[in-house]
Amino acid sequence: MPASPTPASPAIHRTVDDLRAALAAWRREGLRIALVPTMGALHEGHLDLVRAARERADRVVVSIFVNPTQFGPKEDFGSYPRTEASDVEKLAALGVEAIFAPNAAEMYPEGFATTISMVGPALGLETDFRPHFFTGVATVVGKLLIAVMPDIAVFGEKDYQQLMVVRRLARDLRLPTEIVGLPTVREADGLALSSRNAYLSAEERRLATTIARVMRETAEAIRAGGTVEPALAEGRAALDAAGFRVDYLVLRNAETLAELTDPANEPRRMLAAAWLGKTRLIDNIAV
Incomplete structure (x- = not known):
C-alpha cells in the first residue's frame, strides 16, 4: 500500500516585507486569505481555529509570536512555552500555506513609539488585574491585521473579552477584515484548552x-x-x-x-x- 504523501511545510516568514510579498502573489490570483493569530504552543483549540480558517479561505496564514507588550513585569513571558518546531509540524498537517513568526525586533524595532489604547470592551475584568494587557493585545493584533490585511481573522471565544476588543478595534479602525469567533474547545472533562x-x-x-x-x-x-x-x-x-x-x-x-x-x-x-x-x-x- 503506498505511503501517504508528506504534507508540504508551510513557508515561514520572519519579516513583514517577506510576508507581504507572498500575500501580494496570492492577491493577484484573487485568493481569499485568512489569518489565525497565536502565541504558539499550539493545542487542539488553536488547530480548530485553523481548520475553520481553511474552510473559509483559499490560503491560511498563522502567526506565531509571544508578544512581550501584553505581559506585565511579574508575568510569565520568559517561561511561556515556545514550541515552534512542533507547531510547524501541526500546521503542515493541516495544509497551512504560511507562518508569520517574527522576533520582537521585527514587531517593535528600536524607536517604536505607537500603541493602540482602548476603552469600551477593554475596560474592567482583565484590565482590573492586568492594566497593561489590552494595550499590548490591541497593538499587536492591529499590527498583524495591517501586515496581513486578511479577508477574515479567526479567534477563539475562550478569550472572550479579547475577542470583543478585537472586534471593536477592527470596526473602529474600519479594517477590511471579518473577525470570526469560534466556541471554546474543551477537554472531555470540561476544562477549556489553554x-x-x-x-x-x-x-x-x-x-x-x-x-x-x-x-x-x-x-x-x-x-x-x-x-x-x-x-x-x-x-x-x-x-x-x-x-x-x-x-x-x-x-x-x-x-x-x-x-x-x-x-x-x-x-x-x-x-x-x-x-x-x-x-x-x-x-x-x-x-
Whole structure:
C-alpha cells in the first residue's frame, strides 16, 4: 500500500516585507486569505481555529509570536512555552500555506513609539488585574491585521473579552477584515484548552475542572430564576473552597461587556478568572 504523501511545510516568514510579498502573489490570483493569530504552543483549540480558517479561505496564514507588550513585569513571558518546531509540524498537517513568526525586533524595532489604547470592551475584568494587557493585545493584533490585511481573522471565544476588543478595534479602525469567533474547545472533562494548562501539576489539573463546573451550576441557578448576584457570590465561594483564588466571576452583557441593567432581557455572558496555584485560568459561558 503506498505511503501517504508528506504534507508540504508551510513557508515561514520572519519579516513583514517577506510576508507581504507572498500575500501580494496570492492577491493577484484573487485568493481569499485568512489569518489565525497565536502565541504558539499550539493545542487542539488553536488547530480548530485553523481548520475553520481553511474552510473559509483559499490560503491560511498563522502567526506565531509571544508578544512581550501584553505581559506585565511579574508575568510569565520568559517561561511561556515556545514550541515552534512542533507547531510547524501541526500546521503542515493541516495544509497551512504560511507562518508569520517574527522576533520582537521585527514587531517593535528600536524607536517604536505607537500603541493602540482602548476603552469600551477593554475596560474592567482583565484590565482590573492586568492594566497593561489590552494595550499590548490591541497593538499587536492591529499590527498583524495591517501586515496581513486578511479577508477574515479567526479567534477563539475562550478569550472572550479579547475577542470583543478585537472586534471593536477592527470596526473602529474600519479594517477590511471579518473577525470570526469560534466556541471554546474543551477537554472531555470540561476544562477549556489553554497553553498555560501545561503549568498545572497533576493534582491542580484534577481540580482545574472545578471552574467550568461551578460556572455551569451558577448559570443553571440564574436560568432557573435565581437572583444574579447571590448566585455569583455562591459560585465565588465554591471556587474559594476548592482552593482557587478568584479574580472575578461575573455576568455581563455579551455584546458590550457592560454591567447588566436589565438582566432578564439582555444577552448574557458569564466570565471568570481564577488562580490555581501559580496558574491563572480564564473561562466563560453563555447564559
